[in-house]
Amino acid sequence: MRSIREITPIKNDDPFVVLKHKNALFDYPLHFHNEYELNLITDFKGSRTVGDSTEKIEGSDLTLLGPELKHVWKSDSVISKAAVITLQFQEHFLYSKIMSYSVSKDIKKLLELSKRGISFSNPTKEIIYKKMKLITGNDTFKSFLIFLEILHILSTSNDVKILSSPQSANYNEKRESRRVSLIMNYVKNNYKIPIKLSKVAEMVNMSESAFSHYFKKRTGISFTNYLMDYRLGVVTKYLTETNMPINEVCYEAGFNSLSNFNRAFKKKHNMSPKEFKHNYEKEILR
The missing domain is CATH 1.10.10.60 (Homeodomain-like)
Known part of the structure; x- marks a missing residue:
């Protein structure tokens, strides 16, 4: 199915951008973009499509999506009560200096794997919800530290489900051998x-x-x-x-x-x- 490229609001010197929507309509078509995207959706009932994976969702949904991965959410409700918090950050973050340090190895693996799409269940979902609510913008060092902490928590979580197949996601896993x-x-x-x-x-x-x-x-x-x-x-x-x-x-x-x-x-x-x-x-x- 045809998908469209989304132009995100993140700027070159932004570490990330945070977007918050109440009563989200989920009327955007199947799309993809160059950035990583962490989505937390609450009070939602409908479906989520990521790559070749389509699942019914009820309640909350936490996903990390890598660059170029097509995705869309569709609500079952005409009048939506769902709220969405989205963190988007640039593709080159994976290749930044901070990702070359040994302490970042788990985050680096997480970002590689996110090119297939990852969903997270509880308790990780509840922990990340509290952290994401603390981020008010991208212009303070405190928010940046929370952003890094969120990535660390996700990278060490066991509440993980890979969504799309390697071929459908056009995913090139880093080779260790x-x-x-x-x-x-x-x-x-x-x-x-x-x-x-x-x-x-x-x-x-x-x-x-x-x-x-x-x-x-x-x-x-x-x-x-x-x-x-x-x-x-x-x-x-x-x-x-x-x-x-x-x-x-x-x-x-x-x-x-x-x-x-x-x-x-x-x-x-x-x-x-x-x-x-x-x-x-x-x-x-x-």
């Missing part, structure tokens, strides 16, 4: 063809069992599941951004049969590809 980087690049360039575990293990001069253990330790996911997630991410990208027939999407993403494709997609999304596309379009266009 040359071997893992080699394999991920191979998948990126060859996902349309059959990829065997023996082949990728041979590429890094390891046995299949050693490679499987190594890959999972480095990434937190088995190679088989990584490959499946990557292909399903390709699928959702086609479903949300093109009108390609679903049977063509299946083979474009590297699946060798429609039955395997439908089974894998339903296992991940709890719905068929057709239902997913219909629900996504309904949430975006309504």
Whole structure:
């Protein structure tokens, strides 16, 4: 689905910008921008779309979104009682001097991961709500310290859910291993063809069992599941951004049969590809 680029109000010399809205209407279309965005929404009932993820939300919602990640909220209510506090900060913050210090390593990882979108549940959500209410502007050192504290709290939180798939979010995770980087690049360039575990293990001069253990330790996911997630991410990208027939999407993403494709997609999304596309379009266009 088509999205528009938003021009945010942040200036080059601003550490961040804070925006507060009461009775928010959520009438802005699917969009993206160059900045990071931390959104806290309260008294909300509706849906949230981030990348290829669409979820129903009721109550409060706290999300951190990276640059270029498309997103939109849609309210179920014509008259809204929802309030929104938004912190936006520039993409180059990730590469600033302060992020090069060892004490910032957790925040740096958080910002890398936010390129897929992250939602936070309680108790983190309640803690951040209290902190964000204390920020009155971006022109005091106290507010800047609170901003850094918020990022630190989020970076050490366990109340985390990753929202969008790597492929749909166009997410390039920082690599900690040359071997893992080699394999991920191979998948990126060859996902349309059959990829065997023996082949990728041979590429890094390891046995299949050693490679499987190594890959999972480095990434937190088995190679088989990584490959499946990557292909399903390709699928959702086609479903949300093109009108390609679903049977063509299946083979474009590297699946060798429609039955395997439908089974894998339903296992991940709890719905068929057709239902997913219909629900996504309904949430975006309504």
